[in-house]
Amino acid sequence: MPELPEVEIIRLGLSKLIIGKTIKNVSYDWDKSFPNEQGLVKASLMSAKVSAVKRRGKVLIIDLSTKHSLVIHLKMTGQLVFRGKLEHFGAGHPSNSLVGKLPDKSTRVTINFTDGSNLYFNDQRKFGWMRLVKSSDITSIELIKTFGPEPLEAGFSWQSFRDRLKLRPNAAIKTGLLDQKIIAGVGNIYADESLWAAKIHPLTQINMLSNENLELLHKSLIDVLRLAIKSGGSTDRNYVNAKGQRGSYIKIAKVFRREGLTCPRCGHEIKKIRVAGRGTHLCTYCQRLKIAKISK
DNA sequence: CACTTGACCTGTCCGC
DNA sequence: TGCGGACAGGTCAAGT
Secondary structure, X not given: OOOHHHHHHHHHHHHHHHOXXXXXXXXXXXXXXXXOOHHHHHHHHOOOEEEEXXXXXXXXXXXXXXXXXXXXXXXXXXXXXXXXXXXXXXXXXXXXXXXXXXXXXXXXXXXXXXXXXXXEEEEOOOOOEEEEEEHHHXXXXXXXHOOOOOXXXXXXXXXXXXXXXXXXXXXXXXHHHHOOOOOOOOOHHHHHHHHHHOOOOOOOEXXXXXXXXXXXXXXXXXXXXXXXXXXXXXXXXXXXXXXXXXXXXXXXXXOOOOOOOEOXXXXXXXXXXXXXXXXXXXXXXXXXXXXXXXXX
């Protein structure tokens, strides 16, 4: 579920809420949500102080004073919600709150801090996980070591974007955008939105795209991700920030989940197709498919 | 190899 | 209302 913007918002929120707090206890009722050995958890989590909250792609990293880090992947429906001492319900405006009293039936892991506050890892579909690893090992974790560059970092030029994509010249451009080895952090929503912004059909073969196309897609992707962060992320179903509040990007989305409605650019109907096994939204009028000329 | 499908899970929505 | 099936923002393993 959460893509780069959503994880970044959670990171920003948690930075303000839990840095400096000391962990008192951790409990979980779904083993796969926290596949660690009990011994390591006891030794390196209890009494650990939170020193930093980081992000790499869609992965959240909570650094602890014990030289260990909690690595968290929220997958489709994961949520990380902080609640203060005796605060069972969110403090946000009720209409903006998607999460009620915690813990609830989706709570997989609960982290108690010594000041009485709690961090809840909720995950309806149980795909997400958190793991405790040595902080020095983070970059060698199987998942993270294969990640491509961060699209919002300064060094991410359109030329490097092009060069990364050309690693899969025959793949559909949407497949390339979703490949975390090519770029880290893009998921289904922002792939569709940035392809619409750049007027590129999601099935276009990467090697069919001109430099002009790629330069515009690079800019569109960055703009879309930044706007999403500014809008508080996308709450399609489950996503909430660290305070349990929804994001509003979905209200300003151009194509995502808008099949049957009109394209805000040309007025034609937005269609939904399948690309790489994922629901894909586009305007077939302004996102034309470029077909290779067959050389005889 | 590169690409597709199924698995991991629960919940919701839609058609009958 | 009830039931079956399709589908949901992600990733990995297995199959073609």
